Amino acid sequence: MSEHIEPSGIPHDELAAQVAAALPQWLPSQRWFGGKDREIDSVSAVSWTTLLDGDPLLLHLVVRVEQGDRRELYQLLIGSRQSQLPDVAAAASIGLEDGRTCYEASGDADLTACLLDFIAEGKRIGSMTFEHEPGADLTTGLRGHPITSEQSNTSLVYGHHHILKLFRKLGSGVNKDLVLHRALHELGSQQIAEPLGSISAEVDGEDVTIGMLQRFLPDAADGWVMATTSVRDFMADTAGLPPEELGGDFAGEAYRLGKAVATVHADLARALGTEQAGADDVRRAVDSMLARLERVSAQVPALARHADAVRPVLERVADVAVPVSTQSVHGDLHLGQVLRTVNGWLLLDFEGEPAASVAERAALASPLRDVASMLRSFDYAAQQLLVGQPDDPETTARAMSWARRNRAAFCDGYGKVAGQDPRDDAALLRALELDKAVYEVAYEHANRPDWLTVPMASIERILSEGE
Amino acid sequence: MTDETTRTTTVPDAALTGLDDIPHTGESIADDGTLTEPQADDFGHAEQAPSNPEWFKRAVFYEVLVRAFADSNGDGTGDLRGLAGRLDYLQWLGVDCLWLPPFYASPLRDGGYDISDFRAVLPEFGTVDDFVYLLEEAHKRDIRVITDLVLNHTSDAHPWFQQSRNDPDGPYGDYYVWRDDDSEYSDARVIFVDTEASNWTYDPVRGQFFWHRFFSHQPDLNFENEEVQEAMLDVLRFWLDLGIDGFRLDAVPYLFEEEGTNCENLPRTHEYLRRVRAAVDEEYPGRILLAEANQWPADVVEYFGDPEVGGDECHMAFHFPLMPRIFMAVRRESRFPISEILAQTPEIPSGAQWGIFLRNHDELTLEMVTDDERDYMYREYATDPRMKANIGIRRRLAPLLDNDRNQLELFTALLLSLPGSPVLYYGDEIGMGDNIWLGDRDAVRTPMQWSPDRNAGFSRSDPGRVYLPPIMDPTYGYEAINVEAQQGNAASLLNWTRQMIAVRKQHLAFAEGDFVDLGGSNPSVLAYQRVWERPDGLKDVVLCVNNLSRFPQPVELDLSEHLGCTPVELTGSVRFPRIGELPYLLTLPGHGFYWFQLVETGDEGERRSQV
Structure with a gap:
């Protein structure tokens, strides 16, 4: 790292260290920061790269955040300007000890424009490598604007053409999201947004993916909005007609979504292979589900009441016929992770559950895990209008009838492509759904108590449906 | 308006056996068996409409059934003179071109598409001279007229067929596709599976089988025969000489047959269409050909011809799949049924235009050619009793939409703003209803409702003589729904439709x-x-925003490429907030829509467009 001197005279490594020192105050208020549950012990700069020198200045910074025994890497874009700060900078400012102001620069379109251009040029700057995928067709000279809906990462949309996702929490090596997108794209998959390029940085001697550029689909609407549009129409019907007789019926879309998910699973298996889980693996999975049940029951009395009924359903998985086929899956599939475009459904964000460890995310899993997770999402969509409303069994039953129809349509579509209906593996699917619901109970209990009714109603439904 | 004395065309004669009651000409037969057919020079010719070769791209079309619009002679059936008498209304509404389904001499076993004489008018509609009068009057009002022409087949009562079956070695012996057995072209599907068992029918008179893609009373012409190709060109010339502005070519995919194919869309069919187009362009520039090919857009574009030369077959074609998808999109409250079909619609040649419609004289059809589309439609329609009930039967727009004014306006706004020339169906501009008790075919063909007077102002005949009773129910009956009442009411659907047509015409976008x-x-x-x-070099940019949901909706639009422009609402010229860097927020009432022009504001007032 050569000695860069900012006009104001401070070397960039010193600046990086100063920013890192200010981060323990600043990080917890960032939506994408995953360690809000614990105190931050320290933040240290692991590496920094000057992307734009002079004024304004753009620095890429990787920091290590230590929280007890947890150590995670995060990346930031740090901007600094001599002149008056743009509005976006003021809102993202990180005050430094000497009174100077730096800011998180992902919202500063003047500065982030260079990221796209670097990718198009295939540039290497310091420890950072910008690459475009072979044959990628890039439009350059565009300004990037962050999308506001994101949770754990930051994505910049360039014009109507490209979207650059900056992974906030960094793993090791090539990111799973990028690996899976590349593998699917190589097979010509129509169910993903085409990967166009990537950014990596050397961290602790290893190249780590820090960003992925994809085709942006301006004509798309996300699955959650599509589904809740249908629910809204359904719940507003005063005649009490069944969902299939109402205009807003979603089953056709759910069916096509099932086909799309099954197609992606088949492609992933073809591209990256499958493995067979034996009895020991299955036992470990059952134990892990049981452990979660006990843990969450201890915290949430409402769940504890059902624990005795849930336990045998989970236990029964140990009896499923082995081996169970496992493969790369999406890992965090729900209606918010799928997009309806004019060419059909596609899947986004193959990173896996944000809360899971990198190793957990990379692990192979039964594709039924994705199916179960999407089925859960239909329950959420059906019941979201009921959250915070007085409990009304009739309304809940009505919402459940929407979910039932669309869950079935999703499974029909999935089975049409997969050649086997996921409901044929009833014991495993049921357990995976319950396990997911238990996870949701913990999450809602901690974060959104109003929503606790949604997974609880589902658990009651799954248990009452019997075999 | 009646003037029986002006009728000069031939009356049906009995020169040909078996045609006693069938309207046809062919009043004399030469010794060699050749029929003497009427020539255009036997009639007056209409003045041409003002020349503008691309008029069809900008035109608002209006499909009108001669039988149903206005009766001039009090016989209970609409006629050409009656229609001519209502041209002022159509001009007032803003119609640019009339599309008349067939009015030729016909035994009427297939709604007039079974033509027994290409050069005569069905007597109850009037005469060829009446048609020339209609053309003349329409052209005076800058209204053009096109009509259906069936190239593929004739009625079996056509003198050509009668000659062909009776005299195999005569001049018409090879006008149809005759074979000794019924084995050929077995890969061609039977289209009317409910009534026809085969595409071949045995004719006991000639002792051979004849080929027919539609009804067995409609033998296919033999386009392998150069004389047939020329004879059909002469039929076009006959009407073009009289002054007609174009044709909707019916059933074009089926002109030629070829063993081992499905006998649809064959290269030689396209070759013949290019020949027709070349003749029209050369001899009658500015007249148009509109293809009726109920096929997938990717296949229909073939009928526009070579894009390199701007298209060298038909000028226009109907976009069939769009229509059911508009209904589905509003029913589903989702833009995707419309967005995806338009995304799948290929570019068309520069000299071509789609025709789009909400309703016409046919049913809400789901006749789709790709398996994917059939699967899609099945998924979306099969379980929905409401949608299923409307398939395969003929309904009018207003009853299809529960007579909901908001939806009627939304659908009309979509029709007038989606890509293509809009085709209105007579009566839909006033929200006419249908009469399903009349049976499928006639439900949407009841008399135009002009006034609350006897027979809805359609005819002065005895009510019992009217070809179909006018609608009389409390909601859609002519006492409630008629032109006279709606013209007098500024807030009526009719005046609203007229205003929207006028707005559309102000913006070529x-x-x-x-x-x-x-x-x-x-x-x-x-x-x-x-x-x-x-x-x-300036751009005319029109922004259309449609709420397909019955609930109010917000929408944020990325209009950043129009940064600094002001959206001006087109019906009231109200200026909306300027477009800034942030997504542009609009809120729409249930089934509401906006049309805006995007205007760049400058120091010297405003330019009407933005660069």
Whole structure:
């Protein structure tokens, strides 16, 4: 790292260290920061790269955040300007000890424009490598604007053409999201947004993916909005007609979504292979589900009441016929992770559950895990209008009838492509759904108590449906 | 209006055996068996409409059934003179071109598509001279007229067929596709599976089988025969000489047959259409050909011909799949049924235009050619009793939409702003109803409702003589729904429709602009812009935002490419907030829509467009 001197005279490594020192105050208020549950012990700069020198200045910074025994890497874009700060900078400012102001620069379109251009040029700057995928067709000279809906990462949309996702929490090596997108794209998959390029940085001697550029689909609407549009129409019907007789019926879309998910699973298996889980693996999975049940029951009395009924359903998985086929899956599939475009459904964000460890995310899993997770999402969509409303069994039953129809349509579509209906593996699917619901109970209990009714109603439904 | 004395065309004669009651000409037969057919010079010719070779791209079409519009002679059936008498109304409404389904001499076993004489008018509609009168009067009002022409087949009562079956070695012996057995072309599907067992029918008179893609009373012409090709060109010339502005060519995919194929869309069929087009362009520039090919858009574009030369077959074709998808999109409150069919619609040659419609004289059809589309339609329609009930039967727009004024306006706004020339169906501009008790075919063909007077003002005949009773129910009956009442009511559907047609005509972007789907995060809102580059290089940009949901909706649109422009609402010229860097927020009432022009504001007032 050569000695860069900012006009104001401070070397960039010193600046990086100063920013890192200010981060323990600043990080917890960032939506994408995953360690809000614990105190931050320290933040240290692991590496920094000057992307734009002079004024304004753009620095890429990787920091290590230590929280007890947890150590995670995060990346930031740090901007600094001599002149008056743009509005976006003021809102993202990180005050430094000497009174100077730096800011998180992902919202500063003047500065982030260079990221796209670097990718198009295939540039290497310091420890950072910008690459475009072979044959990628890039439009350059565009300004990037962050999308506001994101949770754990930051994505910049360039014009109507490209979207650059900056992974906030960094793993090791090539990111799973990028690996899976590349593998699917190589097979010509129509169910993903085409990967166009990537950014990596050397961290602790290893190249780590820090960003992925994809085709942006301006004509798309996300699955959650599509589904809740249908629910809204359904719940507003005063005649009490069944969902299939109402205009807003979603089953056709759910069916096509099932086909799309099954197609992606088949492609992933073809591209990256499958493995067979034996009895020991299955036992470990059952134990892990049981452990979660006990843990969450201890915290949430409402769940504890059902624990005795849930336990045998989970236990029964140990009896499923082995081996169970496992493969790369999406890992965090729900209606918010799928997009309806004019060419059909596609899947986004193959990173896996944000809360899971990198190793957990990379692990192979039964594709039924994705199916179960999407089925859960239909329950959420059906019941979201009921959250915070007085409990009304009739309304809940009505919402459940929407979910039932669309869950079935999703499974029909999935089975049409997969050649086997996921409901044929009833014991495993049921357990995976319950396990997911238990996870949701913990999450809602901690974060959104109003929503606790949604997974609880589902658990009651799954248990009452019997075999 | 009646003037029986002006009728000069031939009356049906009995020169040919078996045609005693069938309207036809062919009043004399030469010794060699050749029929003497009427020539255009036997009649007066209409003045041409003002010349503008691309008129069809900008025209508002109006499908009108001669039988149903106005009766001039009090016989209970609408006629050409009656229609001519109502041209002032159509001009007032803003109609640019009439599309008349067949009015030729016919035994009427297939709604007039079974033509027994290409050069005669069905006597109850009038005469060829009456038609020339209609053309003349229409052209005076800058209204053009096109009609259906069936190239593929004739009625079995056509003198050509009678000659062909009776005299195999005569001049018409090879006009039809005759074979000794019924084994050929077995890969061609039977289209009317409910009534026809085969595409071959045995004719005991000639002792041979004849080929027919439709009904067995409609033998296919033999286009392998050069004389047939020329004879059909002469039929076109006959009407073009009289002054007609074009033809909707019926059943075009089926002209030629070839063993081992499905006998549809064959290269030789396209070759013949190019020949027809070349003749029209050379001899009658500015007249148009509209293809009726109920096929997938990717296949229909073939009928526009070579894009390199701007198209060298038909000028226009109907976009069939769009129509059911408009209904589905509003029913589903989702823009995708419309967005995806338009995304799948290929570019068309520069000299071509789609025709789009909400309703016509046919049913809401689901006759789709791809398996995917059939699967899609099945998924969306099969379980929905409401949608299923409307398939395969003929309904009018207003009853299809529960007579909901908001939806009627939304559908009409879509019709007038989606890419293509809109085709209105007579009566829908006043929200006429249908009469399903009349049976499928006639439900949507009842008399036009002009006034609350006897027979809805359609005919002065005895009510018992009217060809079909006018609608009389309390909601849609002529006492409630009629032109006279709606013309007098500024807030009526009729006046609203007229205003929207007028607005459309002020902006060529609607007619000729590129279509850009704006997408957006709210799937219930369909937003698109139509962008037309004016001859002076400026752009006319129209923004259309449609709420397909019955509930109010917000939408945020990315209009950043129009930064600094002001959206001006087109019906009231109200200026909306300027477009800034942030997504542009609009809220729409249930089934509401907006049309805006995007205006660049400058120091010297405003330019009407933005660069």
